[in-house]
Amino acid sequence: MLSSEPDTARLGTCAGCACACDDIEIRTSESAAPRWARTCALGDAWFAERLAPQGPVASIGGREVELEQAVSAATAILGEARLPLVFGLGHVSCEAQRCAVKIADAAGALIDPGSSPASTLAFMDHGSSTATLGDIRDRAKVVVVWRADPVATHPRLLARLGLDRAGRIGTGAEAPRRLIVVDTRRTATAEEADAFIAVPDHLNFEALWTLRALARGAALTGAVAAEVPLAQLRELLAELQRCANAAFLHAPTGAPDRLDADALALSALVRDLCRATHVVALSLRGRANAAGAEDAVAAHGGYPTPVSFALGHPTASLGEHHAARVLSDGGVDAALVVAGEELAHLPPDAIARLQTLPAIVLDGRNTTSAPWPGAVRFGTASTGIQHPGVIHRLDGVPVPLRALAVAVRPSDAEVLGAVLAGLRPAAADAGDTRDG
Amino acid sequence: MGDEMRIVGGRVFDPANDVDGVVRDVCVRDGRIVADVAPGARTINAAGMVVMPGGVDMHAHIAGPKVNAARKLTADEHRGDVLPRTPMTWSGVGGTVPSTWATGYRYALLGYTTVVDAATPPLAARHTLAELRDTPLIDAAFLVLMGNNLPLYELIRTDRARVRDAVAWWLQATGGFGVKLVNPGGVEMWKHGNRNITALDEEVAGLGVTPRSVIETLAGAVDALALPHPVHVHCNNLGVAGNWRTTMDTLEALDGRRAHLAHLQFHTYGGTPGERPRSRAPELCEHLNAHPEHSADVGQVMFGPATTMTADAPVSAVLREITHGRWINADVEAETGCGIVPFAYREKNYVHALQWAIGLELFLLTKDPWRLVLSTDHPNGGSFLSYPRLIRLLMDRDFRNEQIKLVNRQAIRRTVLLDDLEREYTLNEIAIVTRAAPARLLGLRDKGHLGVGADADVTIYSECSDREEMFATPRYVLKAGEVVVEAGELRGGHMGRLLRVEPDFDPDVVRSLEPMFERHYSVELANYPVSEPWLLEPSHTVPVGSDGGPAQ
Numbered sequence: 001m002l003s004s005e006p007d008t009a010r011l012g013t014c015a016g017c018a019c020a021c022d023d024i025e026i027r028t029s030e031s032a033a034p035r036w037a038r039t040c041a042l043g044d045a046w047f048a049e050r051l052a053p054q055g056p057v058a059s060i061g062g063r064e065v066e067l068e069q070a071v072s073a074a075t076a077i078l079g080e081a082r083l084p085l086v087f088g089l090g091h092v093s094c095e096a097q098r099c100a101v102k103i104a105d106a107a108g109a110l111i112d113p114g115s116s117p118a119s120t121l122a123f124m125d126h127g128s129s130t131a132t133l134g135d136i137r138d139r140a141k142v143v144v145v146w147r148a149d150p151v152a153t154h155p156r157l158l159a160r161l162g163l164d165r166a167g168r169i170g171t172g173a174e175a176p177r178r179l180i181v182v183d184t185r186r187t188a189t190a191e192e193a194d195a196f197i198a199v200p201d202h203l204n205f206e207a208l209w210t211l212r213a214l215a216r217g218a219a220l221t222g223a224v225a226a227e228v229p230l231a232q233l234r235e236l237l238a239e240l241q242r243c244a245n246a247a248f249l250h251a252p253t254g255a256p257d258r259l260d261a262d263a264l265a266l267s268a269l270v271r272d273l274c275r276a277t278h279v280v281a282l283s284l285r286g287r288a289n290a291a292g293a294e295d296a297v298a299a300h301g302g303y304p305t306p307v308s309f310a311l312g313h314p315t316a317s318l319g320e321h322h323a324a325r326v327l328s329d330g331g332v333d334a335a336l337v338v339a340g341e342e343l344a345h346l347p348p349d350a351i352a353r354l355q356t357l358p359a360i361v362l363d364g365r366n367t368t369s370a371p372w373p374g375a376v377r378f379g380t381a382s383t384g385i386q387h388p389g390v391i392h393r394l395d396g397v398p399v400p401l402r403a404l405a406v407a408v409r410p411s412d413a414e415v416l417g418a419v420l421a422g423l424r425p426a427a428a429d430a431g432d433t434r435d436g
Numbered sequence: 437m438g439d440e441m442r443i444v445g446g447r448v449f450d451p452a453n454d455v456d457g458v459v460r461d462v463c464v465r466d467g468r469i470v471a472d473v474a475p476g477a478r479t480i481n482a483a484g485m486v487v488m489p490g491g492v493d494m495h496a497h498i499a500g501p502k503v504n505a506a507r508k509l510t511a512d513e514h515r516g517d518v519l520p521r522t523p524m525t526w527s528g529v530g531g532t533v534p535s536t537w538a539t540g541y542r543y544a545l546l547g548y549t550t551v552v553d554a555a556t557p558p559l560a561a562r563h564t565l566a567e568l569r570d571t572p573l574i575d576a577a578f579l580v581l582m583g584n585n586l587p588l589y590e591l592i593r594t595d596r597a598r599v600r601d602a603v604a605w606w607l608q609a610t611g612g613f614g615v616k617l618v619n620p621g622g623v624e625m626w627k628h629g630n631r632n633i634t635a636l637d638e639e640v641a642g643l644g645v646t647p648r649s650v651i652e653t654l655a656g657a658v659d660a661l662a663l664p665h666p667v668h669v670h671c672n673n674l675g676v677a678g679n680w681r682t683t684m685d686t687l688e689a690l691d692g693r694r695a696h697l698a699h700l701q702f703h704t705y706g707g708t709p710g711e712r713p714r715s716r717a718p719e720l721c722e723h724l725n726a727h728p729e730h731s732a733d734v735g736q737v738m739f740g741p742a743t744t745m746t747a748d749a750p751v752s753a754v755l756r757e758i759t760h761g762r763w764i765n766a767d768v769e770a771e772t773g774c775g776i777v778p779f780a781y782r783e784k785n786y787v788h789a790l791q792w793a794i795g796l797e798l799f800l801l802t803k804d805p806w807r808l809v810l811s812t813d814h815p816n817g818g819s820f821l822s823y824p825r826l827i828r829l830l831m832d833r834d835f836r837n838e839q840i841k842l843v844n845r846q847a848i849r850r851t852v853l854l855d856d857l858e859r860e861y862t863l864n865e866i867a868i869v870t871r872a873a874p875a876r877l878l879g880l881r882d883k884g885h886l887g888v889g890a891d892a893d894v895t896i897y898s899e900c901s902d903r904e905e906m907f908a909t910p911r912y913v914l915k916a917g918e919v920v921v922e923a924g925e926l927r928g929g930h931m932g933r934l935l936r937v938e939p940d941f942d943p944d945v946v947r948s949l950e951p952m953f954e955r956h957y958s959v960e961l962a963n964y965p966v967s968e969p970w971l972l973e974p975s976h977t978v979p980v981g982s983d984g985g986p987a988q
Contacts, residue, residue: 011962021961094566095970105527124618127762132559134769134958135627160958242631249956271763274753278630280767295504297568299536302529304508313518313527314535316511390562390968396501396766398562400963 007032014039015091015288015384015399016046017153017396026404034404040155040211049365050382057409066276067410067418073376074336075361075422078107081334081358083310086111087323088342089296090287092362093389093401096412097289097296099202099420100338105300105309106424110332112306112323113293114342116252117281118260121303121318122267129270131280131333132249132395137161140280142239145181146266147204148251151188154394157249157284158192165192180236182207197232208265211237215272252290287395294390324350337361338412360419362412381409389413404433416422439917440465440473445800446482446501446896449867450489452876452885456864462487464892465513467917480912480919481814482896488867489884490893490915492548494874495698495733496814497667497745498539499571499578502563502774504531505764506745510778513741513914530816540572542821544920544929547910550875550883554668554698554813555747557768558585559959561610565971573920575891575976577878577935580610580669581747581772583617583650584624586643587952592653593644598948600657604941605665605949609965611936611972614665614878615658616698618747620650621673623773624726624749632750633672634709636685639823647672648689653983655693661939662981664879666694666731674751677707680716688721696877698815699735701795713790715851717797725803731877732809736795736826737788738818741844742779745816749773759806770956781818789815789844793851799869800832800857809877810869823870824907856950866907876884879978880935882940934975939952 012026016039025037036047058070065073078084086104089097090113104111122128136143143163150157158164163179170176182197190196199207207228213220214237220230227300240246248270266281273279285291294304301307303316306323319325323342326332327350335354337343340363341352355372364382383389384401386409394400410418443462448455463473477510484908497503507514513531517671519538521527528538541553556564556578582588584605601707603615621640623630633640671686673679683703686697697703706714724730744755747947749765752775754765754860764776781788795817802808814820829836840848848854863870875884882891894914900906913921920929953961966972 006519013963022960093561097691098566098570102526123508125762127764129763129765130626131767132769132958134956135767137958138769138956139628139767147879237699245627256836274630274765275631278627280765294508295501295563298508300526300528300570302507302514302535302538303511305511309521309527310534312520314514314529315518388968390566392563396563397559397959398566398961400562400968 002263010402010404011222012036012135012404013399014043015382015391015401016042017154018039018285018290019160019351020288020393020399021156021160022399028404039348042155050385051405052366053364053379053381054366055410059376059427070378071415071418071422074419077334077358077360077376078103078109078336078419078423080107080116081107083332084109084328084334084336085323085332085352086336086338087114088338089291089293090114091339091341092289092290092412093383093391094289094385094398095389096416097293097393098300099413099416100336101296103336103416103420104307106420108310108312109336110295110306110308110310110321110326111301112321113297114287114290114323115294115304117319117322118433119252120264122263123304124318125264126267126271128267129274129280129394131226132397133160133393136247136280136282139245139278141175142178142180142246143241144246144248145179145193145213146235146248146250147183148249150188150249150284151192153286154284158189166210167177167313168194189193197229197236199229205262205265207233208262212269214267215269227390240279240299242249242271243277244368246273246400247279249284252279252283252285276290277323281397289391289395291394295392295396327353335359338416339363340365354371362415364412378415379409380412380415381407383411387411405426437749440477441917442477442479443482443487443896444479446485447867448487448489449863450465451864451888452872453887455575455886456955462886462894464894464914464917465872467892469673469888469890469892471884480896484899485911486897486899487865489871489875489886490888490895490913491547491870492821492874492878492880492884493543493548493551493814494809494878495554495811496820497816498551498553498576499536499554499567500553501560501766502555502745502776504567505531505774506743506776507535509762509776510743524928530559532819533739536567536570536655537572540574541926544573544913544915544926545910545924546820546823546908547897547913549821549893549915550575550880551912552576552613552878555579555581555616556610556612557581557747557772558606558610558612559768559964561612561966562968562971563649565611565934565966566929567733569931569971573915573929575795575932575935579614579616580606580612581616581618582606582654583620585807586624586748586770586956587949588645589640589645589650590613590952591948592649595948596653598945599653601941601945602949603657604661604939605640605945606936608941611934611966611975613936613978614624614668615654615661615916616668616670617651617654618670619750619773620647620673622672623747623749625636627767627773630753636672636682636689648733651686651689652691655690655695655855659693663937663939664978664981666696668698669956670698670748671703674702674748675754676709677711677713678709679703679705680719684723687727690730692729694729697730697732699789699811699817700732700798700874701737702819704794704798713787715790715797718801718852721798721801724807727831728761731807731809733809733813734795734798735811735813735817737781737791738787738812738822738826739781739783739792740822742781743776744779744814745774745776747772747774749775751775752777754817755779759771767960783843786844786847789847790850792843793853796829796836796853797851798925799861800859801852805865805868806873806876808869809874809933810931827866827907828904830903831866833858833860841972868987879981929972936974936975936977938977938979939980
């Protein structure tokens with residue numbers, strides 16, 4: 001059910017990707033379907049998939065039940081499991097994420113924020129240099145897109161950063177900004193750029209290391225120097241060193257279960273360049289609230305990695321505890337899938353294993369099918385559709401999501417809050433709160 | 437919270453009410469201090485114990501994106517310091533940047549009941565608020581970074597009269613408590629191209645403001661709004677040899693307006709830039725002694741691990757070149773920056789020993805403990821868990837002299853610590869610098885004292901000649917009249933409140949800000965102010981005064 005005011009226009013926030021565009025114009029009326037403007041195709045799909053959730057609010061094994069019954073069943077699953085897994089956080093609000101982490105603590109579970117282990121390792125070893133979107137837009141004169149394709153993955157990002165063709169033209173006094181793409185092949189983003197450097201997959205690390213060597217004045221010898229596009233890399237470095245402020249946009253690196261060195265090489269390069277130039281790097285996270293998920297797990301659990309509460313306190317390990325890996329390895333015996341959207345990211349063997357476990361799934365989309373028999377399923381309404389909330393944009397900035405329609409289904413945070421209350425009554429806790 | 441309680445027979449230190457070690461009862465009802473309670477009220481036998489108001493930490497970094505980034509970076513510390521889940525508490529990790537729940541528990545276990553986060557970028561207020569909601573037991577507030585704010589710079593240049601309304605708007609929009617300036621102008625120069633600002637009259641390139649004009653205008657705005665806490669200033673040139681002159685210039689630029697200087701120790705160096713720093717603590721103390729409108733927190737360095745985290749990003753770049761270790765830089769559009777470098781202070785290092793000694797000089801030379809408050813700028817100078825050790829250094833001359841022998845001798849010779857600085861802080865003075873004074877400087881009339889009507893935040897210590905042991909493990913801690921800590925264990929208790937200010941402003945200022953937001957930000961102005969009730973409540977709005985001064 002939508003707002004009953006005639007043709008109301010309001011500002012909304014899209015959570016179709018981690019850009020969290022908050023200038024979406026939403027028009028609702030009694031007589032017509034809602035319309036929205038300024039979204040990209042991803043945003044269109046996000047709104048369309050969530051405006052009209054179907055199916056039961058609560059079901060067990062495909063059979064509709066009262067909400068309280070499903071909550072009890074979910075609580076029982078988590079309470080009885082030896083090591084449950086909590087994942088899918090990147091798709092839900094900060095409020096729901098904080099609740100999910102508390103559930104993991106209360107249930108002695110393993111919680112995976114969904115970050116790439118390679119990027120996390122690079123961060124833990126080096127730290128990072130980054131900036132919010134406005135500072136990249138207003139200060140970075142040279143922007144390098146390294147093996148990412150924002151035109152495809154974050155369609156409005158280049159324009160918002162002033163890096164589309166129109167935005168890059170200088171104002172007369174200033175030189176135009178430069179957009180350079182480094183990738184294995186000419187992507188859609190490469191077509192928009194000023195320059196393209198082709199670096200095959202197997203030479204990605206070498207290319208980054210070559211740039212480091214050039215930046216530090218180290219001698220290049222032998223085969224590597226011959227294989228990488230050296231002249232182009234030299235030119236790129238010269239551009240980066242000539243300007244006062246530059247940025248790298250890159251995709252979260254590596255497969256979910258690999259600790260490859262490319263992320264370390266990129267991070268080390270940025271740091272080396274920072275001695276002379278003000279350089280920042282931004283990871284183009286995909287899931288709308290991926291940054292929020294990392295923030296929530298780190299705030300309560302203390303680590304940027306997946307965290308296990310199995311020992312009664314947070315422990316961390318890099319590479320071992322990612323959802324896909326533990327499902328494939330058979331290490332967990334129950335699962336709380338905080339967002340059904342996450343299932344599309346799991347490899348087939350992880351899905352197959354998941355379907356044999358007691359599981360709880362929350363889903364705010366219009367889908368009517370239960371993921372598999374035996375699952376406790378909650379048909380929630382998404383934050384940003386029927387419920388207000390907050391997400392952390394890809395650059396970490398908290399952005400509010402607005403309720404655009406009357407709430408007729410519970411939010412993810414409300415369902416998780418009810419499950420948490422079943423696991424751990426609030427009254428016992430020192431300073432606990434169930435808000436939000 | 438409706439319970440009545442009588443704390444019986446303790447030695448009470450309540451400097452704000454001139455109570456200096458008098459044995460008397462303290463009575464509590466409905467979360468407040470009252471004159472008397474019924475005979476049947478619950479009692480705590482505090483005979484032989486010391487009773488003080490709950491601790492007030494007026495400058496620490498405890499929540500928000502900068503703190504969380506540092507949490508992520510200090511995994512090695514966390515592995516060695518875990519807090520197990522109990523029926524009463526969530527689990528967590530410690531170290532110099534504890535997890536959210538651990539932060540609240542450990543402050544409460546230390547006898548602290550109010551903590552102010554020293555620096556939040558307003559764009560990320562929702563993040564700070566969310567973390568404070570998971571930081572239990574303490575009342576909390578945060579200062580809003582405004583010293584490198586581009587819309588404010590535009591207003592300072594083109595419409596200075598509007599700055600007051602803009603500041604009020606920002607405080608309302610964020611749930612913040614006060615105005616914080618960090619290296620005004622310098623952080624903007626850093627983001628632009630790794631530059632900095634070193635003099636008060638140096639122009640912030642192309643923006644038509646100088647540190648002086650920023651400091652003057654914002655200090656004036658804070659006074660015009662009669663905010664409970666003065667403008668809180670982290671001066672330019674932090675850590676640089678010779679920076680005492682910048683500090684003095686800054687104080688002079690304030691031209692009689694009230695101000696609070698953050699972590700004064702880091703801004704008290706003599707010598708020449710590029711060479712070994714020396715101490716100018718006597719000069720700074722002399723100034724403070726002569727200027728009742730100025731106050732400071734010390735920013736004491738304590739040997740051992742620390743995590744430097746600051747909006748003063750250029751300083752972090754310098755530290756990075758010293759440690760060659762992990763480093764975070766995070767630019768926040770239109771507003772500020774952030775730098776994080778894990779660190780360790782070592783006794784034998786000249787600079788670290790000098791910093792340690794200068795902090796002690798400041799404490800020992802000041803004539804007015806009401807205006808020089810205890811802090812380590814947690815966790816920049818060391819964890820708040822080192823406060824008991826610092827208290828022992830101040831109260832126990834023999835212990836202090838033993839420690840002085842262990843540190844770099846050359847550094848000590850640059851200070852006056854060897855010149856028969858015999859002073860020992862009394863319990864009354866400790867109560868001032870850890871409770872009464874910070875509460876007063878913050879303008880919190882209901883905190884930091886045990887007079888009738890005050891919040892019933894009370895800490896009870898067992899007397900112990902080892903003052904570090906005494907202050908490390910309070911016997912009881914009450915928060916809002918409820919026992920939250922007993923014999924070193926958490927006993928439950930409620931979420932604290934957000935302390936905020938909501939000064940009025942001319943709504944027309946929003947029209948002035950609209951085009952500036954369009955130019956400098958990447959979020960919609962309509963989405964910027966925090967409106968989510970679960971982030972803002974429970975809160976207590978501290979009234980703005982009419983006299984432009986702190987409470988009492």
